[in-house]
Amino acid sequence: MLTPRVLVVNDDPATLLALQTLLADAAERDGYEIVCAHSGEDALREVLQREFAVILLDVKMPGIDGFETAEAIHSHPRSAAVPIIFTTVYSGDDFNRLKAYQSGAADYLLMPVIPQVLQTKVSVFVEMAKNRLELQAKTQALEVLNRDLRVQQMRELKRINAALEAEIVERRRAEQRAQDLATRDPLTRLPNRRSLIERLEHAIAHASRHNECLALLFLDLDKFKAINDTLGHEAGDELLIQVATRIASCLREEDMVARLGGDEFVVLLENLPDATHAAVVAHKIVHAVAAIERIGEHAISTSTSIGISLFPGDGADMQTLMKHADLAMYRAKKQQRGSIRFFRRAMNPAVVPGQD
The missing domain is CATH 1.20.5 (Single alpha-helices involved in coiled-coils or other helix-helix interfaces)
Incomplete structure (x- = not known):
C-alpha cells in the first residue's frame, strides 16, 4: 500500500459513522485512508485484501466478536503484526480489558472517546506505517x-x-x-492450557519409552463463584493468585502446575514410584488451599476438590487422561467437597459438571 489505511470495524452504523467523522480531518491532514467494516466477517475480508496501519475493532459484535476477529487477524502471517485498538461502550469491564490485551491489543478505548485521544493514537501507528513504507520504498529504489x-x-x-x-x-x-x-496465564503467571498440553504430550511420550508412571491432578475450587460474586473480582483474582502459590509450594521442582482458566488448575506429576505419591501430593494441596482464611480484609472459607488419573492405567493419551481426571474431580466435588478421588472405570461417564 502506498497510502496507509486505517480499518474501522463496528456493527452499529451510528458509532461507525461517528468514528469515521472523528478521524476524517486527521486522515486528510496526516495522509491516510479510512476503510469501514460492519462486522468481524467484513473486517477479515478487508484484511485479506489489503494492508492496514491500525485497526479500530469493536468488542461486542454479532457473529464473531472483536476478540475472535482479532485472533483470526493475528493468526494470518500477513496481518500478524497489525496493531489493534479495541473500542467498547461497556465501561468498567476489567475482564474484557484483560482479555483484549491477552488477544494482543495495542490499546483499549471506552466510547465515547475524546477526539484528540483517538486521533493521536491512530496517528502514532500511521506514522510507523509511513516510516515502514518509506523504508520499503528506499530498499526497492536501491535495487535499481x-x-x-x-x-x-x-x-x-x-x-x-x-x-x-x-x-x-x-x-x-x-x-x-x-x-x-x-x-503464561497473565493473572497467576502459571503456564496456561497450551503450555500444559505441550508438556503433557512430551511427558506421556517419555513415560511410555521408559515404562514410567505419571499422574494428572485436576483441581477445582469450591465456593469460588460465591466468593467472586460476594467480594468482587479483585478478591477472586487475589484468591486465585494465593491458590496458585500454595499449589506450587506442594510440588517438586520437576512437577508442573498450570491454570486452565477460571478456578481450574491442573498438576502434572512425572516419574512417580506409585499412585500413593499422587495421593500424598493431592492431600498436601487440599490442606494448603483450606488454610487460606483471608483475602485482604475479608475472612473466607474455601477448599479444592481434586480428581486424579494415572498413566498408563487410566489413559494412554493426553485427551483421555484429562477427561478422566476431570471426571474424577467432579465425582469428588459431588460426593464431598474438599476431597480427592482417583478415576475408576466404574465412574458414571454421564456425570455432568455442576455449579460451585
Missing part, C-alpha cells in the same frame, strides 16, 4: 541503482540496514512478549 551510483548505494544501504536491524530487534522483543502472553 546502476553501477555509477554504487558508492552512494552502499552508503544508503548501510543506513537502511541499521534501521532494519533496529526494527528486527524490536520485533524480536515484541515476539518474546507475545510468546509470554501465549504460554
Whole structure:
C-alpha cells in the first residue's frame, strides 16, 4: 500500500459513522485512508485484501466478536503484526480489558472517546506505517541503482540496514512478549492450557519409552463463584493468585502446575514410584488451599476438590487422561467437597459438571 489505511470495524452504523467523522480531518491532514467494516466477517475480508496501519475493532459484535476477529487477524502471517485498538461502550469491564490485551491489543478505548485521544493514537501507528513504507520504498529504489551510483548505494544501504536491524530487534522483543502472553496465564503467571498440553504430550511420550508412571491432578475450587460474586473480582483474582502459590509450594521442582482458566488448575506429576505419591501430593494441596482464611480484609472459607488419573492405567493419551481426571474431580466435588478421588472405570461417564 502506498497510502496507509486505517480499518474501522463496528456493527452499529451510528458509532461507525461517528468514528469515521472523528478521524476524517486527521486522515486528510496526516495522509491516510479510512476503510469501514460492519462486522468481524467484513473486517477479515478487508484484511485479506489489503494492508492496514491500525485497526479500530469493536468488542461486542454479532457473529464473531472483536476478540475472535482479532485472533483470526493475528493468526494470518500477513496481518500478524497489525496493531489493534479495541473500542467498547461497556465501561468498567476489567475482564474484557484483560482479555483484549491477552488477544494482543495495542490499546483499549471506552466510547465515547475524546477526539484528540483517538486521533493521536491512530496517528502514532500511521506514522510507523509511513516510516515502514518509506523504508520499503528506499530498499526497492536501491535495487535499481546502476553501477555509477554504487558508492552512494552502499552508503544508503548501510543506513537502511541499521534501521532494519533496529526494527528486527524490536520485533524480536515484541515476539518474546507475545510468546509470554501465549504460554503464561497473565493473572497467576502459571503456564496456561497450551503450555500444559505441550508438556503433557512430551511427558506421556517419555513415560511410555521408559515404562514410567505419571499422574494428572485436576483441581477445582469450591465456593469460588460465591466468593467472586460476594467480594468482587479483585478478591477472586487475589484468591486465585494465593491458590496458585500454595499449589506450587506442594510440588517438586520437576512437577508442573498450570491454570486452565477460571478456578481450574491442573498438576502434572512425572516419574512417580506409585499412585500413593499422587495421593500424598493431592492431600498436601487440599490442606494448603483450606488454610487460606483471608483475602485482604475479608475472612473466607474455601477448599479444592481434586480428581486424579494415572498413566498408563487410566489413559494412554493426553485427551483421555484429562477427561478422566476431570471426571474424577467432579465425582469428588459431588460426593464431598474438599476431597480427592482417583478415576475408576466404574465412574458414571454421564456425570455432568455442576455449579460451585
